Amino acid sequence: MSWAWTVIAVTAPTRDSALAFQAELVIRQKKGIINRETAIITVDDPKPRIGSGSATLNALLLVSELLSSKAGFKIMRTEVFQTARVLILHAGRLFPFASCGRAFSTLPLKNHLTNAPNLLTEYSELPCEIDQLISFLQNYLCHNAGPGVWVCSTGMVLHLSADRVALDLTDMTGVKIFATKADPSYAKDHGVCRLSSSDPEVVEDILFQVDDLKECIMEDGTVPLISGVVFLSHQFVEKLLSLHAIPPLDACTYIGLDSGAQPLSISLFFDILRCMTYSVKLDQFIESTSTLRNRFEFDPISPLTETIKKARAILWRELRSTRLTACLLPGVEHKYPLLIANELLSVYRQIAPQHTHSRVVVIDSPVDIELDNQTFKTSLSIENAKLEEKDHSFPVVSTIENCILINSRLEGQVSIGEGSLVLHCHIEGNLQFGKRNILIELEPTIFQPYDNISSYPAVFPDDIMLQQVLLKFLPEKQPTPVCTSLLTVFGIYDNLILPVNDVTATFLNKPWEMFFSRTGIIPDDLWGLDIEADKKFLFKAKLFPVALLEGESMLSFITWLIGVNDRDLVSKWRDQWRMSMEQVLRHVSYAKTMDNRRNLTFQIGLEEMSEALVNGSPRYFLSFFRGSFHEGREVEVLKKLDEVASSLDDVIILCRVFSCIADVLGIMAGEAGGIRGGPAANANWNHAFSLIQQGKYRNAVRELASERNDWLDRPDRNLRASRHYERAAQILTSIGVLSVKQFIKGSSSGRIEIGKTLKVTCASRIDWAGGWSDTPPITYEIGGAVLDFAIEIEGRKPIVVFVKRIPEYKLELVESDGESEKEIICTELQEISDYNQPYAFASLLKACFVCTGILEYPSTRSLAHQLRDKLDSGVRVVSITYLPQGSGLGTSSILAGAILAGLWRLTGVMHDNLSLSHAVLHLEQLLTTGGGWQDQCGGIFPGAKLSSTSKGLPLKITVEEILISEEIIDKFNRHFVLVYTGKTRLARNLLQDVLRNWHARLPAIVLNVNDLALNARASVEALRNGDFVKLGKCLSMSGMHKLIMAPGSMPLRIELFIDQVKDDLLGYQMAGAGGGGFMILLTKEPNQQEKMNTILGNIPEMSGARVYPAVFSRTGLEYEILD
Known part of the structure; x- marks a missing residue:
């Protein structure tokens, strides 16, 4: 069995987010991205901003209860961790550039998340930060690790470089912090380990947002940056869990909350782990306030209470003896965007060029992007673009003048400025966006005025971020109607947590004073009268209207905020119910947002599929079909395929569409349906088959769909319907082949x-x-x-x-x-x-x-x-x-x-x-x-x-x-050996399997098929030249090609024989489709038939095998009349 997590637990800031995250992870599990045996739980924090330490302890408690119950215990038993591999992922706090938080921010990465040994079985999913981290941990860091608990933040991207080094983590004990090498200028905004100069594994202290990192600098000038990944041995976990019932640490968990305690916020790194660092003293640890201050948090200062001091004293007493070590991750780069939008843009730019996307178009000059019933098209001809098409289910990403588009659809006269980032957007209309814009989750309705309003410009300036946020249903007591979505805008260089009185503070990349002067807005409109000046952040500014008066549009207010001069709007704006970005993020509808993303991904997938089929593109759809099935959208896929089929008269394309429908039905059937191959002559389908044979294809498509709809009720009937669609495809193939009659x-x-x-x-x-x-x-x-x-x-x-x-x-x-x-x-x-x-x-x-x-x-x-x-x-x-x-x-x-x-x-x-x-x-x-x-x-x-x-x-x-010389023929006869392998080929469904894979356009099959004819022509050249070395290589290459087309066509017993004779051969392959029958050998030395026979006789598994005398035939079919 492959390596798998026993439990994956994700902590979430709210109950709504926990439910949405659970649904997302369950979909990933259905798709095979997460092992089917792994238990998935999501844990809403006992209170907002509970702290990573409290969230970890609370999650451990719930995991322990789950594992204890599964083991049949009636009470919680911490020894269940001795054989468990547990992953705890902290979804983190509010993130203004991703309404669903950092964990589910979509990345411009190829989907490499599946653990299936064959990459052709990948399932469709838009990779998010949480997926990248799970993949990083499972496929790189933890793949050889034993039982234990891994705790991981989800705000960062841990990027593997080409020079990464495999780690052996089979015998870890205690607690281990994983760190990456980073430049001090980057690390000063994050957490850093100070390592011992005598033993670089020993952690002397953990520092947080320290400007002077001289004590931490290593020989190469870098510092050990905390990656966000920690390993906890089962011994330590049992010790830590023993504290969950001890006041005040009981207040870190739901048990304390349910018992009436006030929630306690502690940090994983600076409370739980720092007490185990080598050089830290007790009083220094207990009295420290530096770790309670975060320059990038919206509420940066937490008081050092007596309760926290008491909790730290208990942690010191109980955990101090545990060995804390650090492990540097070679070839791993830490990327973590802070609260300035340009940093997000920078991280995406660094990632995007290093990965292959589903569709990448690079154009040498600025260009408008329009819809072409797929994701987009350019106004330039295809000759001006470099087009690479991969599996459609990866993120739909395009790079145009250094732009990145992910899961987005642009229609009409939409223009995207150079260097922009577009995430989960469906944009329509005559709209021009400036350079370096960040556009997030925009929908067409957001650009449509509610009334006949045409005052807003079609042009958006450079360097702004527009984000549409879907909101939860708001209280019914509001006097005016409320929106279910809201539009926000910032400048990409705005620091969201600088006080308004800071001289460097900006809104839309310009000083606040310019904004106040242009709009007539005053600070009290945004923050009220009671907030201190140093708390008046952009993040807390009530800028964005929620409930709109009749005749007003959200976009009109946004364009006014951006720069449209309309003094009349300020009074209307004041009359609106408005929210700050902080408030907006606290009212996000996580479930709706996730659903919108998936709907957009699915619609793009349908359009890509349709266009690829009609144009005869060799696109691979199985991952899209599987993903659609696991999301409950398979019937929509079938209807779209029917629609495509109804538009076709081309038997070649129609044949593939029928095969696609058969694939969808086969996926619906799953293992419960039985074996894919089987009879396909049920009388109920005969009329549709007859229509195909008559060339009445549109009528046949309707008849097939009508009959199919009666076969969708059970897996076995799904599979039988699949066989009949394959039969329909075979009839079309037969029609194509019968064109040979002329x-x-x-x-x-x-x-x-x-x-x-x-x-x-x-x-x-x-x-x-x-x-x-x-x-x-x-x-x-x-x-x-x-x-x-x-x-x-x-x-x-x-x-x-x-x-x-x-x-x-x-x-x-x-x-x-x-x-x-x-x-x-x-x-x-x-x-x-x-x-x-x-x-x-x-x-x-x-x-x-x-x-x-x-x-x-x-x-x-x-x-x-x-x-x-x-x-x-x-x-x-x-x-x-x-x-x-x-x-x-x-x-x-x-x-x-x-x-x-x-x-x-x-x-x-x-x-x-x-x-x-x-x-x-x-x-x-x-x-x-x-x-x-x-x-x-x-x-x-x-x-x-x-x-x-x-x-x-x-x-x-x-x-x-x-035409070859007699000399070459003679040499061929002396070096050619024909071996009967002792068993005939049993491959009744071999052809059907190969054609099924071809119709599906499995990438390896498509590449292989393109090489088949090339190898044949290379063989002809070698034969004419009498180059038997090259001829042998071509023979072996053909054998490799056959194995790709039909895996398993080289039986193990044949491999045993080849292992013994390969040094004597120039080349070899199974004859025909393989699997049995005869084998073709080309030997280095002439007249090796007897030697081969002797070797065959000494291999028990090759019983019945022998060499057949065989020679080149100079004549083909011949007639002779006998009396």
Whole structure:
């Protein structure tokens, strides 16, 4: 089982925020970002500003109760921590630049949060700071750590650099603070450790916001900045929890609150941990006031009460003996925006260029951004933009003139200034935003006046932050209507906690006096009469109207505050019910805000999906589908896919849309639905299938959707519906493949006389490179190329067909493996009805009669009548294959070509090899096996050949025979070894799995498919040049390509064999799709067949394996008439 947290506990400032955070974390758990076995709890603090120490103790108490209950205890038992891995995350206090707090601030990061071993299984989620921290801890810092409790702040980003070093934290004891190296100029605004010069792990003291850090500077000139991450051993946790019932520390927890105590605020670092530092003395610790003052808090001074002193004395007495150490995190950078908006912009700029986003457009000149039914488009042509498309479920981020857009949709004539940050916005209209603007959670309605008001400008100045905040329902006693949202504005250089009388204090980046003079507002309007001057912060200024009078718009007041001269507005503004930013943040509707973000993400995802499908973009949607399902939006996705399908006439794109619907239904079914593969011929779906076959695609889409809606009630029915949508996609693929019929052309050759036997022989084939690129619909969606060799095995061509006309109007059908045979005689037309069931006996032979037109089924004419009209005889067919079934050497397709060739000759028609290759594609659609064209091309054509197709329909094969010298052929025969692995390939659903992955556009599959044809052409070049080293590399590369297409196609027992012979090989791969059958080897030395046989015989797991003598075949399909 993978490493996982036992419990994740998140502390939240309010009950509303705790509920919203819980819902967010549960969604992440459903998506697999958090392990399904992890218990998730959110803990609302006993009171606002309770302090990190009190919040930690309260969370530990609740976690202990949870674990004790799960363990079956009736009372709390602290020993439950001895085997638990617990993560406590502190969501922190109000943050003016993110209405849901720092923890759920969205970051411009690629989603790297899943723990799944295969990155292709990522689930969609917009990464927030809390996600980045969980990922950092679980995948880097804690991955080899044992039981214990990790406590982490959530306001910072811990950024891993390329030169990071893995840490071994398997045997931690006591308490450990994790620190990063930082420049003193940055660290002076944060917490710092003073480490011992003799033992750099020993923490001598913890300092907070100290300007002079000379005592802390290390040899490289940096200081150990507290990262916000702390490890607590289970022994320490048990000791700490023992204090929860001791007054006054009991007041740190909900138990004290429920017992009537006044909540006590203590700090994790400066009360609990500092008492364990090496150099701090008792009186110094108890009397210290420096840690109660925070220059970046809105209420910066907390009094040193006797209660706090008493609590510190208890902490000193009980915890002092615990060893406190520090661990520096190499290659980790600490980023923490303070209360100036420009710092937030700076952090995002530092992060964004270092990560790949879902869609990144870099343009060399300023440009308007408009909607194009996706996220945005530019007014420049695509040639002026660098476009990179990744999984749509990552943050929708664009960099335009150094701008960052995250999860945003811009419509109309919206212009974004250089260097701006746009978060969770949907903006419409003719709006121009200045340079370095920060726009957060803006909605279209905010820019629409409630009445016919047109006085506000369309242009917003540089360097401002506009943020829309969704509010909780406010008290009903208010005399005027209230908004459910509110718009705030600041300058990005404004310090929100500088007193108004400070000469450097600003609003909208200009001195307060200029604002007062322009607007007519006076300080008492903003702060009242009773607040002291040094408490009059911008953060507490009641600037923003909440309840609006009739005919007023929120935007009109904001633009007036920004700079529109309208002296009449000041009296209207005074009449409004107004809030400060502090008050606004205390009334945030966390749940509504989170829902709005998700709604916007989902709508962008739908638009991206639709555009990508219509344009044939190779976008990967499974993560979006999974994410939508876990958010309960799967039906909306299905409806959107129906809408896209209804607009299409292109069978290629429509086929993929049907496959997408099948994927959504499969996700809905989940494990409870059963196995994805299965039958898809329920009669209820037949009418829709018939409409597809008739080319009535829009009607078919409606019929499929109508039927599907009756199958959404249970997982098993979801899955069965999924199979039928895959069948619909297969029908469309068949329609595409059947376009080959125009290239099936024969010439008159004279009938074979009754009684004479026509013998048709074909070589087998080995696929050297390019396999899978021949598979429909891949082969006509992007084109394909395969290098094959025709080979003779054990001195003969292994595929033989005998056909002859017989006097009786019947079919005598015989299948043989050269040692035994089985025969069926058909005298009634109904006896060939199973020609399209691949596993029925003689179905291939029967399908060949239908494909050649000798027989028509269904028909009102009897079998005898049809034989009389077509041949004036019956037919006997004997098919012989001297190879085991599932050999991987293309036997069935080559055999089909030989049978078709023989039957057509009976009717007096001769088809050339290229026509036969197209005909086998047609036949395999009738047979419903699907499959590509390289098998028949490889065996029907002689020698080495490069077969290929171009992108698009109709599907047309071209074959280039590779002319090579006898010397190269001879060398090939001496270095080529064909090994039968002892077991046939069992891959009934292999093709379906590969096509399912292709339709889903799994990124690895898309990249791999693009490489298949390239490798085939590289192999041709090596062959022509006689470069066997390169030829061997291409062979092994082809094997790697096959493993990507079909994981598991190289069985473990084969790997055991390869391990013993790899030093003797230039290259190797499994023949065909792999999984069993034959293996192709190219040896360094000639004539290695006996050596390989000997090695095979010494490997117990390779029982039954042996080398088959095989050589290059200079001839392909051949006819011979026998008397």
